[in-house]
Amino acid sequence: MSLYVTELRRLSKRRLTRLLLALLVLGLAGIAVALGLSSTKIGPAQRAAAEAQVESEYQQAVRSHQQNVADCEAAKARGEKTEERFGPDCGRQWVPEREMYDAKWYLPYEFDMRSEFGLMIAAFAGAVSLFAFLVGASFVGAEWNTGGMMNLLLWRPKRATVLLTKLAAVLSVLLGLGVVLGLLWTGAIWLVARFSGSTAKMTAGVWESFAISGLRAVGLVLAVGVVAFGLASLGRHTAMALGAAVGVGVLSEIGIQLAVQLAQVRFGQRYVLSTYALAWFEKKWTLVDHRSCEFARGMCNPAEFVVTWQQSALVFGVGTVLVLAAAVWSIRRRDI
Amino acid sequence: MSAVLEIEGLQKTYRSRRRGTRHALAGFDMRVEAGQVHGFLGPNGSGKTTTLRTLLGLIKPDGGRMAILGREVPRALPEVAGQVGAIVESPQFFPHFTARDTLDLLASAGDVPRHRVAEVLELVGLRDRADERVKTYSLGMKQRLAVASALLKNPKLLILDEPANGLDPGGIREMRALMADLAAAGMTVVLSSHILGEVQLICDSVTIISLGRRVATGPVAEVLAQHSSGTVRLRLEAVTDLPAAADALTRAGVQVATRHDDHLLLRGVDKPATVTRILADQGLYLSELAPVAVDLESVFLELTATAPVPGQHRQVDESAGAETAATAPTQGGWGV
Structure with missing residues (x-):
């Protein structure tokens, strides 16, 4: 227990942890503030202004139409050809219709909690995952690199225990931060929606759905933390995790993408990691094979391949466990 | 103990x-x-x-x-x-x-x-x-x-x-x-x-x-x-007699470790009186016969055969092992 508490203290004392946490909080706060500034709560005044605007636009269009017809008639009287320029019958049939002008177009942007908070959860998960990656990797990578791990192992000569205790400390911090910041994030976005947007139709079911999405976001953050920690420990350097992440990203998102396109692999996107990330957040992600249709023959429902969040959990879970197992095997077997 | x-x-x-x-x-x-x-x-x-x-x-x-x-x-x-x-x-x-x-x-x-x-x-x-x-x-x-x-x-x-x-x-x-x-x-x-x-x-x-x-x-x-036993420094009244003294001692079985311009270093001399007698028999008279005190550095250099040799650049792995150390030649540094 003392080692666990020590590692929590060590993690919280680290300058990088504090700096990244400050950046994370500032970044999230910045997004919330920007959202608040860009969103306007729509009330009678905004609707009246929009109506006035749309009426003005409509009247302007009518005047413009009438002017065009008059110009056309004048040109005809001068013996000029008008059909090409004004259309047949001087374009009389193109009278602007009032129904074509909707006041909604002239309303300012209003943030809608129900339809848009899912995106906000994804943004939150992305930001905290980046934090988790950098903190998880550097916490153990810097320890290896500066000799801190060796010093610690002289005091606690149980390699796997030390490594896993460090990991437990990182995950505790990430879990705590994920939950606390997640609640603050939800509160901040709700305040934005409450005072500058819309909280309409926020039923208990919607909140439950957001809660489940939030749990999946926290799960992603923890998995990213474990993978970064494991990779940095394997390479005994923070850069190992960063390099591996860039390598896997390039391989998956560029290499495999190109390969499956060139080879015309059916539903080739199922071999790309980002598909599983999308499925994780969206609950499911549907891949469509447009090549299965011959549109010349008329309507067609192209073949689909659905990636579920459970499949994503399996892919990311297996990857995470493999990296962690390799890190534990490595620290037990390799000389220090 | x-x-x-x-x-x-x-x-x-x-x-x-x-x-x-x-x-x-x-x-x-x-x-x-x-x-x-x-x-x-x-x-x-x-x-x-x-x-x-x-x-x-x-x-x-x-x-x-x-x-x-x-x-x-x-x-x-x-x-x-x-x-x-x-x-x-x-x-x-x-x-x-x-x-x-x-x-x-x-x-x-x-x-x-x-x-x-x-x-x-x-x-x-x-x-x-x-x-x-x-x-x-x-x-x-x-x-x-x-x-x-x-x-x-x-x-x-x-x-x-x-x-x-x-x-x-x-x-x-x-x-x-x-x-x-x-x-x-x-x-x-x-x-x-x-x-x-x-x-x-x-x-x-x-x-x-x-x-x-x-x-x-x-x-x-x-x-x-152990590594200074019997090492003595010998000087004669006449420096020119040193070669003759060295020959006489060598013939009598005394190990002449080093020949210097003004003195000899003898090894394995357990009874200094033997040296006195051998030289006296040859009509050679001592001005000094003194035990040589060695320091740890000299012993170290002798045992590991790592004393610097003019004109040679010793490589890191070029030192004496257990078998060779006992018979390693003295390479200077005997505190003379």
Whole structure:
């Protein structure tokens, strides 16, 4: 227990942890503030202004139409050809219709909690995952690199225990931060929606759905933390995790993408990691094979391949466990 | 006297496809009695640090047995680690932590009372600089911090690898006094160092390692005696008679180790009167026949065959092993 508490203290004392946490909080706060500034709560005044605007636009269009017809008639009287320029019958049939002008177009942007908070959860998960990656990797990578791990192992000569205790400390911090910041994030976005947007139709079911999405976001953050920690420990350097992440990203998102396109692999996107990330957040992600249709023959429902969040959990879970197992095997077997 | 540290037949081999096989430790033996300050000497690459790292569980041995405080290691290392303080190689600490933070975290990880931190900081002379970041420290200050970290546990066995590295002359003297005080208080100290004058002053006993094997061990006085026994300096009234004297002595079976312009060094002379008689029979008369006092550096250079030879550039692995050490020729440095 003392080692666990020590590692929590060590993690919280680290300058990088504090700096990244400050950046994370500032970044999230910045997004919330920007959202608040860009969103306007729509009330009678905004609707009246929009109506006035749309009426003005409509009247302007009518005047413009009438002017065009008059110009056309004048040109005809001068013996000029008008059909090409004004259309047949001087374009009389193109009278602007009032129904074509909707006041909604002239309303300012209003943030809608129900339809848009899912995106906000994804943004939150992305930001905290980046934090988790950098903190998880550097916490153990810097320890290896500066000799801190060796010093610690002289005091606690149980390699796997030390490594896993460090990991437990990182995950505790990430879990705590994920939950606390997640609640603050939800509160901040709700305040934005409450005072500058819309909280309409926020039923208990919607909140439950957001809660489940939030749990999946926290799960992603923890998995990213474990993978970064494991990779940095394997390479005994923070850069190992960063390099591996860039390598896997390039391989998956560029290499495999190109390969499956060139080879015309059916539903080739199922071999790309980002598909599983999308499925994780969206609950499911549907891949469509447009090549299965011959549109010349008329309507067609192209073949689909659905990636579920459970499949994503399996892919990311297996990857995470493999990296962690390799890190534990490595620290037990390799000389220090 | 009981042994605090025992090593028998320790083996460690590094295998590399490119560089082949290298025996870092080839059946190394070592024994350190309780309450001693024991010098552990060897040329660069001889296996000193590998021995210490293996002893401390950082490297897995390929063979042999080791025991600390009567317990077999590495199996019992977790149980005895609390009684062993160690610094291995150059001091390495997290650069952005202060010395106090560094020691505080180690104390916390090792269940050591916090008041020990202030005590050891005082002991190594870092009290007034304890709240500065380690990255601002000089090498000598980092060395002091490393010693402080090793002393934190108030260990029964203290293992110090080059503790005087980077210390100023005053610091070296303080370190010497500290060793003496610790030994007087009952602590057993294993000191690896290249400052052989210091080792001779501080240590009760020594072990000398070369090419992964022990080439000498025992109390310092005994090791010196073994390698100075019968070495005498001989001068004649007439310098021109030295060649004749050398020939006469060689014919009589006395080993003439070195011929200098104004004197000879003779080896293996257990009865100086024999020399007197041989030379007197030849009509050669002595002006001086004196035993030569050797120092540890001379013994070390002889046993490891690492004395510099004019015009040659000795490579790191060019030293004497156990078999060759006994017959290694004297290569200068006999304190003449």
